[in-house]
Amino acid sequence: MYGTGIIKGLGVTLRHFIQTYVDDLRWAGKGGRYYNDEAFAVRQSTQGEGVMTVFYPEEKLPVPERFRFVPFLVTDDPPPGQRWGHDWCTSCGICAKVCPPQCIWIERGKLPNGRPKPEPVNFYIDIDICMNCGYCAEFCPFDAIKMDHDYELAGYDRTTAHIHDKARLSKPLSYWQEIAPKRAEAEEIGRQLAEAAKTKKKSEDDGPRAWPTRLPVNCPIAARSTKTPRVQRRRKGAKTPGRALLCVFAPLRLGVKFLWSTMTF
Numbered sequence: 001m002y003g004t005g006i007i008k009g010l011g012v013t014l015r016h017f018i019q020t021y022v023d024d025l026r027w028a029g030k031g032g033r034y035y036n037d038e039a040f041a042v043r044q045s046t047q048g049e050g051v052m053t054v055f056y057p058e059e060k061l062p063v064p065e066r067f068r069f070v071p072f073l074v075t076d077d078p079p080p081g082q083r084w085g086h087d088w089c090t091s092c093g094i095c096a097k098v099c100p101p102q103c104i105w106i107e108r109g110k111l112p113n114g115r116p117k118p119e120p121v122n123f124y125i126d127i128d129i130c131m132n133c134g135y136c137a138e139f140c141p142f143d144a145i146k147m148d149h150d151y152e153l154a155g156y157d158r159t160t161a162h163i164h165d166k167a168r169l170s171k172p173l174s175y176w177q178e179i180a181p182k183r184a185e186a187e188e189i190g191r192q193l194a195e196a197a198k199t200k201k202k203s204e205d206d207g208p209r210a211w212p213t214r215l216p217v218n219c220p221i222a223a224r225s226t227k228t229p230r231v232q233r234r235r236k237g238a239k240t241p242g243r244a245l246l247c248v249f250a251p252l253r254l255g256v257k258f259l260w261s262t263m264t265f
């Protein structure tokens with residue numbers, strides 16, 4: 001029959017409409033159905049009844065760990081009484097080079113003797129241009145730049161408010177561990193393994209070197225070199241015919257050359 005689909009659809013809407021009020025009554029004694037974390041979790045689950053709309057900005061859906069918004073700079077957790085911790089960024093400039101829309105500017109620090117200091121004096125990102133691709137975070141060799149979860153950056157100023165400077169970009173490591181615990185842990189393990197490998201290599205390099213006096217038996221170069229006819233002849237003590245001929249013909253060739261030059265002079 002024509003129109004049954006429309007009636008069914010309207011029935012679903014009506015059911016949700018009524019269930020919303022029923023749910024309101026159910027949560028009335030427990031802090032209400034809205035702006036209540038417990039009720040929100042139920043409403044967003046498969047057990048949710050009635051209208052499931054998220055009442056943003058009072059209610060917000062949690063973002064997944066791999067969510068990425070504009071970048072921020074990682075610093076050490078600040079020591080007690082200080083605002084900033086040590087910068088992880090060494091101002092190497094790799095992130096600025098790989099950034100597709102070129103929205104990163106870095107001002108490198110200088111030591112008193114004029115040599116570059118591995119720390120940025122200033123670090124700017126124009127987040128109006130940033131396309132949240134995450135290349136900077138991916139390519140940074142020091143894990144010093146990460147993608148943030150803070151997406152509420154709207155503002156009324158269209159000139160400088162969205163050019164984030166170093167003070168605005170810097171966030172402590174504990175913040176990164178809070179928003180991306182699994183990735184932060186994996187990175188920490190990677191850093192520890194790299195550090196252990198570096199220490200091991202350094203101790204090996206610093207220790208006494210045992211240079212091999214002979215090539216190993218299974219070395220392909222050694223195998224090849226001992227198989228050549230010349231090496232085998234020398235090992236047997238046989239005289240090389242090529243060398244004997246050279247001893248005879250070299251002086252002869254020199255003499256002919258001398259005679260020829262005197263004749264043509």
Ligand code: SF4
Pocket residue numbers: 088089090091092093094095096106139140141142143144145
């Ligand atoms: S954030 Fe990383 S890649 Fe960018 S300058 Fe600093 S250390 Fe280099």
Ligand code: SF4
Pocket residue numbers: 071095098099100101102103104125129130131132133134135136137
């Ligand atoms: S996320 Fe992409 S566009 Fe934004 S600063 Fe990093 S590399 Fe540039």
